[in-house]
Amino acid sequence: MAPEEVSVVTERLPKSQVGMSIEVPAEVVDATYDRVLNRLASRAKIEGFRPGRAPRALVEARVGPAALREEVVETMVPEVVQQALVKESIDPIDNPDVEVLELERGRPAKL
Numbered sequence: 001m002a003p004e005e006v007s008v009v010t011e012r013l014p015k016s017q018v019g020m021s022i023e024v025p026a027e028v029v030d031a032t033y034d035r036v037l038n039r040l041a042s043r044a045k046i047e048g049f050r051p052g053r054a055p056r057a058l059v060e061a062r063v064g065p066a067a068l069r070e071e072v073v074e075t076m077v078p079e080v081v082q083q084a085l086v087k088e089s090i091d092p093i094d095n096p097d098v099e100v101l102e103l104e105r106g107r108p109a110k111l
Contacts, residue, residue, distance in 0.1 A: 005024070005025055005027075005028055006022060006023070006024055006025075006028075006080055006083050006084055006087065007022070007023040007024075008020055008021070008022050008023075008084045008087055008088055009021040010088050010090075018088075018090055020084055020088070020090075020096075020111075021110070021111070022080060022081070022084050022110070022111040023108050023109070023110055023111075024076070024080050024108060024109040024110075024111070025108055026106055026107050026108050028076070028080075028109075029072075029076070029103065029104075029105065029106075029107070029108065029109045030105055030106060032072050032075055032076040033068070033072055033105055035075065036068065036071045036072050036075055037056055037059065037060060037068070038056075040059055040063055040068075040071065041054060041056050041059040044059045044062065044063075046058060046059070046062060069103060072103065073100055073103065076109070077098055077100065077111065080109075080111065081096055081098055081111070098111055099111065
């Protein structure tokens with residue numbers, strides 16, 4: 001994912017803090033969902049299918065939407081936040097606090 005794909009708005013806060021609003025394009029969100037689902041499908045053991053050969057829809061149903069979303073957040077957020085920090089030339093003292101405001105397939109994600 002190239003840094004120019006991520007839209008970043010920064011806001012200076014008191015006590016040397018910086019607030020950032022990050023928007024990730026829908027294509028990146030969808031690609032991350034696909035990567036996570038492929039990774040989960042390759043490890044899934046579902047009765048009636050050889051390991052790693054179950055249909056993605058079945059794997060998605062077995063994992064559940066909440067767990068799939070959590071995996072996507074864990075995969076995408078660190079990459080996106082790091083790119084936003086580099087893009088804005090910010091060197092954080094501590095790990096940033098990230099709140100996922102919007103994350104849905106086919107739509108831009110907002111952090």
